[in-house]
Amino acid sequence: MSDKKNKKILVVDDEKDILELLKYNLEKEGYKVKTVTNGVDAVKTAKEYQPDLVLLDIMMPDQDGVETCRQLREIPDLKNTFIVFLTARSEEYSEVAAFEIGADDYITKPIKPRALMSRLGAIFRRSDIKSKESSIIQAGDLTIDKTSYTIIKKGKKITLPKKEFQLLHFLAQNPNKVFSRDDLLHHIWGTDVYVVSRTVDVHIRKVREKIGEEFIKTVKGVGYKFETN
Secondary structure, three states: OOOOOEEEEEEEEEOOOHHHHHHHHHHHHEEEEEEOOHHHHHHHHHHOOOEEEEEEOOOOOOOHHHHHHHHHHHHHHHHOEEEEEEEOOOOHHHHHHHHHHOEEEEOOOOOOHHHHHHHHHHHHHHHHHHHHHHOOEEOOOOOEEEOOOOEEEEOOOEOOOOOHHHHHHHHHHHOOOOOOOHHHHHHHHHHOOOOOOHHHHHHHHHHHHHHHHOOOEOOOOOOEEEEOO
16 A cells, blocks of 8 residues: 555645645645646646646646646656646546646546545555566566665675666666666756766766676767666
C-alpha cells in the first residue's frame, strides 16, 4: 500500500469551493496538499513543489487545463507526476484531448470525494507496483538493485559511492539512449548544485573501472549510453 503521508498533491481549480472541498478530503486521507486557482500558478508551483499528482481543472480562464498539462509535461523533473483532469464537460472529444495531451486519468464533476479517493489510491498503488518491478535491473551478468544500492557481477558484490550508483542506475534504466553530460548533470546532481561537466567524465571512468568497460559506451561528441545487445 502506498504511503499517503509521502504523497504530495497539487489541486488546480478556479472555483474556491471546490479547492476547499478537495483539500479537506485529501488531507483527511493523509495526503500533503497545495492549491492554486489558475494554470500559470500551477506550472510555477509544480516546479517548486514537485507533486506526485496534479488534480487539474480543464475549464479555467486565461490558461486552460489542456495548455497547463502540456507545459507540465515539458518539465523533466515532473515526468513521473500523474495528471488527473477534473471537468464538468463529459463530451467524448474532451476525454480524447485530455489523454492525447498527457493526462493519466479523467474525472467529471460533480466530484464524489469517496470515489475520487478510491481512484487516486488505485493510481498510486499501480505506481508503487511498477516502481518495485523496475527497482532491479538485469543486464547480462550485471544486476543493479536500487532498493539496496547494490551491484552484483558474476556473483561478486560491487560497491559504488552514491553518485556513481545513481549515474549507473539512471543510464541502465534507459538502455541504448544517449545522454549528454548536461542531461546527466541535471538528472543526477540537479540544478541547485554547481558541478562542471568534467565531473560526469570522472564518475563514468570510476564506474567503468569497477563494473567493466562493456556496459557504458561513449558516443563521441554527444555523451554516454548504457548499451544492451
